[in-house]
Amino acid sequence: MIKVEGVYKSYLLPSGKRHQVYSDLWLNLPGKTNIGIVGHNGAGKSTLARLLSKIDLPDSGKITCDGLISPPIGLQSGFLPTLSGRDAAKFACRIRGDSPQTQKLRLQYIEALADIGKFFDQPTKVYSTGMRARLAFAISMAYDYEYYLIDELTAVGDESFRQRSDAVFQAKRGKASIILISHSMETLRQWCDVGLYVNKGVVKYFDDINEAISLYKKEQA
């Protein structure tokens, strides 16, 4: 259960003006349900994700949640270009206070799930976008959250990455929910039960992801 109560959010633009993304946003999202978020570029999907995961704080209003929401798993993952994927994974383990033994097991899991071969020990600056996505995904999936926020990540993956993420989601189903931002209607339909349609700071909730998708398609056309 995620409750968004009267949230306002604006960003300061370099020109000094404020860009109001959300004004008085109220949402009541069910727990243990996979949520799909659709909307065109710049509609506020990622802002919503950052607000939900508490990386960005609302200007006013509050967001409450019955479980832990992961940081948005996306393409901006804060990897240092000169450090290897293994270093990035180690950093993630250390910052969460894993004991050395736990860290070792978790690294094995991350390496196996990311499956980028010898590139795991290469600096992340030589990674392709897909490899970076795999690494970010694997690191996040090594931790237990009640909600996994996935921001456009599945779009860059290939077939094998898709199978991997399917298998992981399948295994997590029932224990954790997925909040998926995607432009792939196929993926959304496959994984999400309920839908949010974001447009110009207005978020509409639908009990059925298909309704959100059809509204999105209608307004796009």
Added chain:
Amino acid sequence: MRIIGHLDRVTASQIRGWALDADAAALPVQLEVRINGHFFSTVVAEKPRPDVAAKNLHPTGNCGFVIDLQPDQQLGAADLVSVRVVGMSRDLSGSPMLCKPSTTTGASRSAFGDAVAPSQAAAGEESTHPPSLFTLPALPTFPAPPQRTSFRIFVDSFVALFLRTMKARFGTQRFGYFLAVLEPLFYIVLMRGSRLLAGRGGGFLGEEAGVDGFFYHAIGIISFFIFMRVFNSCLGAINSTTALFNYRQLKPIDSILVTAVIEVGLMLTLFSVIVMILVLIDHKVEADDLLMFLTAASLLFLLGVGLGLLADVYTAKSPALRKFVEIINRPLLFMSGAFFTMQDLPAVIKPYIVWNPILHGVDLCRGALLSAYDSPGDWIYLLTWVLASLWFGLAAYRRNLYRLTQA
């Protein structure tokens, strides 16, 4: 076969959707329906669906399917329904779908077992898939993460960030460490060179104030650089870790402290190495009051952190202001006693330059190590500066924390 279709709706009493084979649209396709992974029945998609025909997907639109469930077959809220074309390995889009509880039928009990937990249903569903090309690596079950105290979180974040920064700075560049100490080394050698040219201070390798000339100059220059490097490393520390704020545990102050500690560690290590080399080659070094030196060096470090924090907070969002700060702090090198003692100051400038707290810190460092020199530096004045800058720095940080973390 090119299957298009969708599982539209699953309620307690009905399953409906549509499916067609785009390569042979005239022939209706046969679908198999599974509930919680167990085979339930087959159905032929041939019911009229004007909406599908309207989208020109099907010539006649006769491609829908509806299964009306008998009263003894009603679905429960957690039942998972999957539909696929007979013989295909992939489900229709929208499948599997959980049953939506319907308010009209009072059926809370499922005919397919009491409210199957979604995880079990998913497991059952999965077992009916053809063996996947990919097997998920097993994630061992970890003990529940300990409830960490906020101090523990700070220590963990600090250590993680410290190791990461060290590795990025020194682990990947071959001359990383050397480049990091090049600047103070350069000034020390330069000072000796100037003595050589001026013919004073016993030439390049001579002694000054009763100790080796390199040691003598290293004191002033390194204690000045303790302040300068810490200050400069704080500038930009917040921006350089913006990407890392994805880790909610990490606060900007962590990155500031990490870089400051690395810089002061570097300077003290450089100083120790110089002293050790001089001892090895039997040159005269001296530590009159080591504890006093460490106190003065700590005060310079804290002054660097306080002023650096203050400057970074207010220049983090303004690159122009940042440049300005960088330019005005350059003359500090010549005004802070790195190259001269406080005692030797000409009377003309002395009344003005003694306002500089860094000069006091550097001179106190020198006075503490050399028995032949007693520093006129003022501990109270320096300490006041340290406390005031830390207070203002931390207050500014606290006040702007929200603004800084919003990328």
